[in-house]
Amino acid sequence: MFSHWGEFYLLAGSAAAVLIGLIFVVVTLMSDRPRSSVLMGSRLYMGPVVLNVSFTLVLSAAALVKGMTPGAFAIICGAVAVWGLVRGVLTIAGIRGLSGEDAAHWTDVWFYGVIPSVLYAVLAAVAGAFWSEARWAEYGVAAVIMAILLVTIRNEWDLVTWLAPKPDGGAEEE
Numbered sequence: 001m002f003s004h005w006g007e008f009y010l011l012a013g014s015a016a017a018v019l020i021g022l023i024f025v026v027v028t029l030m031s032d033r034p035r036s037s038v039l040m041g042s043r044l045y046m047g048p049v050v051l052n053v054s055f056t057l058v059l060s061a062a063a064l065v066k067g068m069t070p071g072a073f074a075i076i077c078g079a080v081a082v083w084g085l086v087r088g089v090l091t092i093a094g095i096r097g098l099s100g101e102d103a104a105h106w107t108d109v110w111f112y113g114v115i116p117s118v119l120y121a122v123l124a125a126v127a128g129a130f131w132s133e134a135r136w137a138e139y140g141v142a143a144v145i146m147a148i149l150l151v152t153i154r155n156e157w158d159l160v161t162w163l164a165p166k167p168d169g170g171a172e173e174e
Contacts (some may be wrong), residue, residue, distance in 0.1 A: 001010050001063075001068055001069070001070060001115045001138070002064070002068070002138065003070070003072065004034075004061045005063060005138065005142065006007065006046045006064065008032055009060040009061075009063040009144060010060070010144070012056060012059075012060045012145050012149060013056070013057050013061060013064070015056075016053040016054075016056035016057040016060065016149065017053075017057060017136035019049075019053045019149075019153065019156060020050070020054070020057070020151055022052050022156055022160075023046065023049060023050060023053070023156070025160075026037035026046070026098065026159050026160055029052065032089060037071055039060070039163065042110070044091060044098075045108075045112060045159060046093045046159070047087070047091070048087060048088070048091050048112050048113070048116060048155070049152055049155050049156055049159065050114060051083075051087055051111075052084075052148050052151065052155075054144075054148075054151040055083075055084060055148065055154055056145055057149055057153070058076070058080060058148055059076070059077065059080060059141065059145055060145065062076045062139070065166075070133045070137070071130070071131060073077045073130050073141075074127045074128070074130035074131035075126075075127075077123055077126055077127035077130060077141060078124060078127035078128075078131075080120070080123060081121070081123040081124035081126075081127055082119045082120075082124070083141055084117075084119075085117055085120040085121060085124070087110050087116075088113050088114070088116045088117030088120060089117060090118065091112050091113040091116075092109055092114060095108050095112060095113055096109055108165030111151060111154060111155055111158070112155060116148065116151060117166065119147050119148055119151070123141070123144045124145055125140070126140035126141050126144060135152070154155075
């Protein structure tokens with residue numbers, strides 16, 4: 001089914017694996033944060049990032065399986081889409097519920113919740129296209145995977161820059 005796509009899925013899966021490694025670096029940067037902040041941040045910010053790269057890895061690996069049928073791939077895409085969409089809605093609600101000093105930047109709800117939710121809704125449509133064996137489905141899943149990777153790269157960069165050590169007392173160190 002994906003006979004001419006092997007290199008793409010190998011590259012996408014490898015990129016997802018590298019991004020999973022970066023998450024471990026991000027977690028080590030969180031060691032000086034209060035536990036409550038880390039738990040909330042993990043649930044609302046780290047969780048969606050881990051899920052996105054994990055789903056990219058799953059979809060890429062499934063595409064590389066010899067003998068994968070369009071119906072079987074449709075089921076995998078559908079399951080990923082439903083799970084991702086539910087998680088996206090929960091993330092939107094969680095981030096929008098932050099207030100006071102914990103209030104999120106306005107872009108957080110979009111990049112951690114809304115955009116991934118839209119991408120998972122598109123993936124659900126792609127799953128339907130695979131089920132009906134539409135010719136464009138191969139291009140659709142590749143586009144969704146690339147978009148999820150790009151959003152995840154942006155979100156990991158956002159996490160790393162937010163967690164990076166800052167000078168004590170707010171003063172700039174030279």
